[in-house]
Amino acid sequence: MPAAHFTRTLRTAFFTLGALFCAQAAPIAAAQPPATFGDTSPLVWSARLGNSEIARLGTKMAYPAAKWDYANFLFLNSLLSLDTHLGQDRYLPWVKGTIDSFLSADGRTIQHYKLAEYNIDHVAPAKAVFALYHRTKDARYRGTLDVIREHLKTHPRTKEGGFWHKNRYPHQMWLDGLFMGSPFYAEYGRTFNEPAIFDDVAQQIRLVAKQTYDEKTGLFYHAWDESREQSWANKTTGLSPNFWSRAIGWYAMALVDAYDYFPADHKARPEIAAIFKKLADGVIKYQDPATGVWWQVTDQGSRKGNYLEATASSMFVYSIAKAINQGILPRDAYLPAVIKGYDGIIREFIRTDSEGRTKLTRCCKVAGLGYGRDGSFEYYISEPIVDNDAKGTGPFVFAGIELDRLLTINAPASAIPAPTPVSVKIFASTKTPTTSSSSAQPGSPASASNPTASLAHTFADDAARKAWTEEMPAILARIKAPTFPKREFSIVAHGAPTDGKGDSTEAIRKAIEACNAAGGGVVLIPAGTFYTGAVHLKSNVNLHLDEGAKLLFLTDPKLYPTVFTRWEGVECMNFSPLIYAFEQENVAITGKGTIDGQADYSNWWGWVKLDANTKPEVPLARASRNRLMAQANDNSLPNDRVYGPGEYLRPPLIQFYRCKNILIEDVTLLRSPFWVIHPVLSQNITVRGVTIISHGANSDGCDPESCRDILIENTKFDTGDDCIAIKSGRNNDGRRLGIPTENIIIRDSEFKDGHGGVVLGSECSGGIRNVFAENLTMDSPNLDRALRFKNNAVRGGILENVHMRNVQIGQVAESVLTIDLLYEEGAKGAHKAVVRNVSMNNITSTGSPRVMFVRSFPGAEIDDIRIANSTFSGITMTEVLQHTGKITLDNVNIIPAKTARAANSVPPPAAPPAPPK
Structure with missing residues (x-):
């Protein structure tokens, strides 16, 4: 019998015997459980996923890129537990640097944490801080732990003493909330000798079990509303209508993790064990027999739309395995379900990506209740499904640790793959660090995206060294994200419907007007779905979208009144941008929610295209655009260039016009009618942690125009046009204002589809200067260029002082560097086009047809282009260099995809005749 077949047969026998044991509770001797799953052991799987996540995330889990977030800190805590299990400090430096980035020197100021929110989710991250405290006894961590302990002293409660889920979710207890609060609370009681805490933790566990357990199914409902007022709550029982597997998983982990800290003689220990046994029995009842894993809606099996889900499956395997190790559950009766579940996770959810990294697939991104989320089956299956959500990666790592203990594998540390070191160089001060770098500081020998870069490769030359070490830090020091008073103005309190349907x-x-009139604060869009027309922001207003919030813009052009704007570099009156601010200060759009322009080919995009690839013979927008371009050169006044209703110039998703002190942070931006983010004539702009996905015509990602002092970081671009397109006005209208875009820092970001990654032009008549781009990844067959300049003799303008370093490029369609001064009108104009002082350093590419596509014409200027310490492999086409000045290559390797066979200039000599026999 082949070895592989024998392993499968033995595992099947183990499942069968174990199932009989569970059903009959008879003393049957089960077969020896397996020590490997897939191709390796559980602990190696934990390390593989942990290492892959560190490589993927880099500094993205540190402040300011990330939040004080229960899911991220669950993953961090799992890595510290893996260190403890291995008896090493492999993960400690990365985890410690990440956690430290959120904490002040005394630990009592926590970035993104707000006591006034009384959000039980914000207690859970302190579990990872506890792990650091036990290792280091650092007073800084004790300060943080004490802050969170004080929080729980005043957290609002139900009549029987249960913690509300959040201040904005009054009278509600969710299964999720037990994990968020109870394990930390119990550990604090054990560590700092507060025995009364154990009675309180037991009461939390008891209340949730009492209110949410369903005798018929053996499962626990997601949530309970004491007031019976929530739209999702049963008016008799207060219960939500369905069983969500991850919610049950949170409760399962809460029970076993809190149980660790209860004194052995505490009267509640048997009660907690009994509750967990009921939970485990109910969960195993609904374990999918074919795969061994669990469904998104626990009891609905293969009902249409339901799916096998990774985060809950990982939570169930972890918590049941841990309960066996704790002695809560008998080993022989419950081990088969653990083995079958873990084996199913490896087979169903674990995959390897194109870079050889391990990933956890089919993770429900988020789900909740209220504000349009009705708890129906249809709701739970409608939320996004993603890879590598931390709500699954952390439990998966924990599950591998418990399996290693449970199966007594005791894998040696030498057999476990180690992570590639990634330095986190952010350390919060007592003040909010709005401009701290999440990468290596200029002049350091390594960057976050390339930690092995040598000092010799940090700069292309002395001119680049000065730019990076003197000019860039001075720009960065001026960029300060706005802050806002701690006042909250919920759109729901101002009449926004919560049914997910109304306007x-x-x-x-x-809400915006009230916030502005009060002196500023946060206009809150809570979790749920909300539809709207144009949104006009005012000074001192932070439009904040909670995680799970969806702001969908209606597509009727009549909902977007005519405002003063700039369209393709020309000032005019046109449809209001979907989110617009004019001459305001201290404005922000933040939060982990989604802003969706809802553009498609049946509305906005259809004005220029019939579908993704086809233009109509005469696009609706053509006449409007042609008329505006003519007005750009006829010295007409911008207020006389009136478009809007009856015309077809699409508005951008977000535009700040003549504003200063701007922040766009963490939001996801989808399906813009036109350009996505378009600040104009503005200053002090921060775009951080944003995800941009928009594939319509001209869907540029971020287009700062005639702006200065701009920071774009930790942002993902996946667009239908240029990812970042830096502009400064078009033709005569751009020269009329004559205001350049200057002082831009772009770093730690990812570029997928788009015509170009970092692009300057084509509307650049006012000039562009002082651009710094570092620590970027670019890879897509639909990304055409990495660094692109586009200009001509009609636009004119000087594009200078552009510096790029530490960029990893996979596949691009045209070239790494494109400088095209024959773009569109080309040489047919009277205005000089200039590109000069461009440095590129430590650039790697593996799939570009050529390194350079550079073309110009007599009278234009391309000069002082420098590429250093770079390797370009897989080159398939000849370099294009036309009418250029000085181009310098220093320590550059250009490696063709296929090496040409050598050819001699003369034929080789004939072979000598064979000697006579």
């Missing part, structure tokens, strides 16, 4: 335009307007 919230007026409610949003009222």
